[in-house]
Amino acid sequence: MKYLIATAILLLSSALNAQELLQFDNDSQRDLYRSLTAELRCPQCQNQNIADSNAIVAVDMRQKTYELVRQGQERQQVLDYMINRYGDFVHYQPPLNRYTLWLWVAPVLMLTLLLGTAIYRRSRQPQHNADTKSELNTELDQLIKRYRSKKP
């Protein structure tokens, strides 16, 4: 019974004290804020997103993201706002342009090359194999024949 009361108090107190630091109008705004701060990159401490970083610029960018989301701006509008100021660098999802095209093309190119060589080699090999095999077979047949003929 003691434990039950203690647990109840613990659970209740945490529920009562739960208070959000940032207020949002609805859940979709909160989700948008979360996903945006996770995929925007901190220009100061590289390889951290702005949700993760406490650099001054990350604090400011979080604040700005919050303001823009509260104003009801769309995901792409907020991203454009940031990219307009900090460049493509600031978004973890690189845009498709003539510099980044290779990121997508190179693996496909390598795979096709690899497949191409594999098929090319395959197409040449079996013929060769069959030849040696039949040669070997006739040789073996002869051996067997000779062995049998020796037997009384």
Added chain:
Amino acid sequence: MRKLFFYVPLVLFLLLTVFLLSGLFSDPRERESASLNRALPEFALADLMQPQQIWTPQQLHGETFLLNVWGTWCPTCNAELGYLTELRKQGVKIVGLYYELPRDPTFDAPFNLKALQQDVAQKLQQNGDPYQFNILDLERSLSLDLGVSGAPETFLVDADGIVRAHHIGDINPQVWRAKLAPLYQQWSQP
């Protein structure tokens, strides 16, 4: 033909080596600012020392200058004050953009302009004063619009208010000679 094929992996390997080696010595912080070749963003910010004076981009037109983002809290900024003062003596116009730290309403004392002015005056007396004047960016709004990632950072702005060069980090004789001086010469010609 077959012999040539034999060298393909070697060539690929060498190309990859060159690519990776160049990456090893490149500076990941070096990247082009998005503000480059664009006009200064709109702003109306108070002067740090004479708060009744409000600066707008139009008031900065007419002369090529350096916009130096700094703060007394930033050791590198304090270190470059000496060399910037030398540049000012050589006739380079330098405007300070004071990058104030964000404050947490729960833990930090409210902003005190008098204390900041005293702090700045003291630092400039100690290390030299390179600035024609300082613009106070209390909320770092102009800094955000300029894409500033921290202090110190410096923008070269031409007479029409267009950002022509950008440098992250301190300005020392080497950086000035190699990177900024040629651009300054180029853009300050009438």
